[in-house]
Amino acid sequence: MKKLYGTTVPIITPFDEEGKVDVESLKKLTDHVIDNGLSCLYPNGTTGEMLLLSVEERKLVSETVVRQAAGRVPVFVHAGAMNLADTLELAKHAVEIGADGIGVVTPSYFKLSDRALADYYIQVANSVPQDFSVYLYAIPQNAVNDINVSVAEQVAAACPNVVGLKYSFPNMSLLQQFMLIRDETFSVLVGPDELFHVVCAAGGEGTVSGNAQVIPEHYAALWAAIQSGDNEKARKLQRKTNVLNNILCAKNNIASYKVVLREEGVIKTAHMRAPMEELTREEEVALMKTLKEHNYRTV
Structure with missing residues (x-):
């Protein structure tokens, strides 16, 4: 079964002047990410404002990205929603359109027991073909619910198609415990991309980075250094991305991504x-000025 690796990009969802999904911009963004050497695409993730989109809008985004990618890179659709019925519908749709797999965030707002959380994931995984890859996704600082090792082990044991987990809280100890699941074949990717290099060094598969769509050349170079085993170069590149990420995430990171992508014509x-x-116009100007002062296009 297919897995995520390297730099997986949870792309933003572009909107037009009327607030509708801008399909043409989404196509250009898909090409932008692929042409700049990034590894995988992850539409309708947190960076894609997924819980603010309707099910039909999410289907449109997924269809557009899968069609535009045309097999050039893996596309894993994020299917997690506010209720089980919508999650199952989005998971089924991802299969139908030829996506390579899905990610599923924990249910939000209402606190669930470990048993309820495991049952939820088992139902989702069993609703798609057993050779269709599923990633668990935890972002406890946003979603309230978290995934612990026991839950991940239980779901992985019950569902062979649950191939890994994206974990978006910076806990290296926990991340390394996840890596031991299923005889160390469980795929683990980190959300906080300042940990990209160290997670890969510890045995992880990569990062899921919203920042990467804005500064793709840095992430492509960092992944190349990691793959080649050039740790000194990887450390330097990681530090440069950390500086740029701090600028991009200083205020409303998703809004900042959109400003830069708009300014560059994507x-x-x-x-x-x-x-x-x-962002206000003043904030937009300040953002672009600061990025240019830090030579954000120079690797």
Whole structure:
């Protein structure tokens, strides 16, 4: 079964002036990520404002990205939603359109027991073909619910198609415990991309990075250094990406990504889906000025 690796990009969802999904910009963004050497695509993730989109909008985004990618890189659709029925519908749709797999975030807002969480993931994994890859996804700082090792082990044991986990809280000890699941074949990717290099050194598969769509050349170079075993170069590249990421994430990181992508002609607008906040014009100018001062296009 297919797995995520290297730099997986949870791409933003571009909107047009009327607030609708901008399909043409989404196609250009897909090409932008692939042409700049990044490894995998992950539409409808947190960076894609997924819980603010309707099920039909999410289907449109997934279909557009899978079609535009045309097999050039793996596309794993994020299918996690606010209720089980929508998650199952989005998972089924991902299979139907030819995606390579899905990611599923923990249910949000209502606190679940470990048993309920495991049952949820087992139902989702069993709803798709047994050779269709599923990733667990935990971002406890946003979703309230978390995935511990016991839950991940239980789900992995019950569902062979659950191939790994994306973990978006910076806990290296826990990340390394996940790596031991299923005789160390369980795929682990990290959300906080300042840990990209060290997670790979510890046995992880890579990072899921929203920042990467804005500074793809840095992430492509970092992954190449990791693959070649050039740790000195990887450390230097990781530190450079950390500096740039701090700039991009200083305020409203998703809005910042959209501003840079708009300024560089990849997407048409920097609109966010309400109630998400957009940058002011002053903030946009300051962001671009600071990035240029840090030579953000120079690896």
